[in-house]
Amino acid sequence: MTVGLVVVSHSARIAEGVVELAAQMAPSVTIAAAGGTDDGGIGTSFDRIQAALAEAESGDGVVVLCDLGSAVLTAETALELAEAPERIRIADAPIVEGAVAAAVAAESGDGLDAVVAAAEARQAEAAPPQAGDEPAGEAQRLELVLENEHGLHARPAAELVRTASGFDAAVTVEGVDAKSMLRVLALGLDRGSRVVFEATGPDARDALAAIEALARNRFGE
Amino acid sequence: MAEQHLDGAWTRRWIEAVAAAVSSRKAELTALDRAIGDADHGENLDRGFQAVLGKLDALDDGATPGAVLKLVATTLISTVGGAAGPLYGTAFLKGAMAAGERDALDAAGLVEVLTAARDGIVARGKAELQDKTMVDAWTPAVDAAAAAGDDVRAVLEAAAEAAQAGAVATEPLVAHKGRASYLGERAIGHRDPGAESTALMLRAAAETR
Structure with a gap:
């Protein structure tokens, strides 16, 4: 349901x-x-x-x-x-x-x-999750280059949001909440963009590992 | 001497008079709406009140004012198709609730019904006075009705006059609610169609015997 x-x-x-x-x-x-x-x-x-x-x-x-x-x-x-x-x-x-x-x-x-x-959620009030809100561990970082032909458009963005939402961690992409579809889309990330993901919280490492695997798989495209 | 209580039969005659007035002034209401809205107010209201007429026949002869008002409310909500549907629908619904089970309304009861109707519109549309909406006709009407004493005919006449004056007074305003609010100063000089249809309904009430 x-x-x-x-x-x-x-x-x-x-x-x-x-x-x-x-x-x-x-x-x-x-x-x-x-x-x-x-x-x-x-x-x-x-x-x-x-x-x-x-x-x-x-x-x-x-x-x-x-x-x-x-x-x-x-x-x-x-x-x-x-x-x-x-x-x-x-x-x-x-x-x-x-x-x-x-x-x-x-x-x-x-x-x-x-x-x-x-x-x-509105881009105007986009505030990245504060690291201070997540006392469990320091921020993990992942940097990669987007290979999707049309960048992080709606479908790959949805895959990212869905993946990030599955972990007990605050995840950001280029400083915005990676669990927010609107904020991810508003970044307008194109093919070839160098993108930084950061994660804090209990599942931070796993979240970034899953995102890395997803990106390698071109976000399912 | 005029009757001092408005019963279910009066309420029914009033609604029939509203339906007739909306029908004959449909083009005028739509023209007002064409200037600052989406050109459907007259047609929408006419569709709603024609549907009401069709359902009034099925109502019991002894139906209370509240029962008539409730029938109008549910019919308008499901048939009007524009903002006027939920707004007038809510007004009639709140009015029906204020009328309750009473067989007839005296002046005080009438003021209660009008006040509840206005409050319902304000709650639904969240418009304030001077926003260039039907509230600019309703609120002066309620205030005048409350000050008109305990003769129902005087209350009805006061409400009708104040609503018409309120509708005219929307002409110089900039709209802050509804489709006209997209127009900014271009709305100046045009009368709000919702305020005008409110004035029409209350005028019909004052003329219904």
Whole structure:
């Protein structure tokens, strides 16, 4: 079971497109689209949102990503009238980036709060995990050159985030949190970039070893 | 002498009058929305209230004001399709909850319903006064209603007048909520469509006997 996602947009095609993009990185997460009005026009549909919430809920909760105005208002109304509103969260995040980040977090087994936090993480407030927060051991360091043809784009970035998230360690890539999809993507690392990873915490060595193996495997590409 | 209590039958007549007014002024509401929004306010509200009309028939003859308001709320929420759906839907829902099981509303009860409706809109949309939204019609209406004494007709008339004045007063404002907030100073000089539809609903109430 994973946290499910609902994408609410004024446009059915936007909602479906965002779902398609996010699902590519999260094959086991249920992501439901709720776009457009009941008759296929531009707007938001309470009934479509309710149906999408039901579809995405597998017991672990649902995170909702919205575009503009009435998408948020209608989602909030649906949440208020839901049977278990405590298992539904509306993320305050840009719809595309937020959905991708939330999907990756849900895919790696994160709970409701962590999936919301992943969606809401913003590059502007990017603060690398402080070494001081991790008393267990000094920082481990790994430096390598990216070999992926298109650099660390969405899919390899998702692999990195998923790998880093599996360890009890604070891991950074070029100084940003390697467990945050948005922050990793925002680095815009191209092929040939020399990239520094650092890790602290109990699993620091293992985390970097796994990342090194992943990079050697071109992040699965 | 006018009746001093608004019962379920009055509430139903009011909603029918709102539906008729929205229908006849649909183009005007949409034109206001075209200037500073997404040009769908009139059509959206009309779709919602036409759906309400279809469901009113199925309601019991003895339905209370609260029951009528609740039916309007759930129908608008699921049929309007724009921000007006959740906003008016919440307003009618909170109004229905304030009306409770009462068979009829006196002036004080009416003020409670209006206040709850306004509070619901504020809670849902998080707009403040002067943000160029329907709140700019609702809040003056609630204030005027509360000060109008214990004659329901006087309360309705005061609310309708204040809502219309509030709607007109949105014209010089810059919007801070809703689609118009993307326009900055270009919104100046245009009346907020939501404030205007609020004024329309309360005017219909004042004219419903």
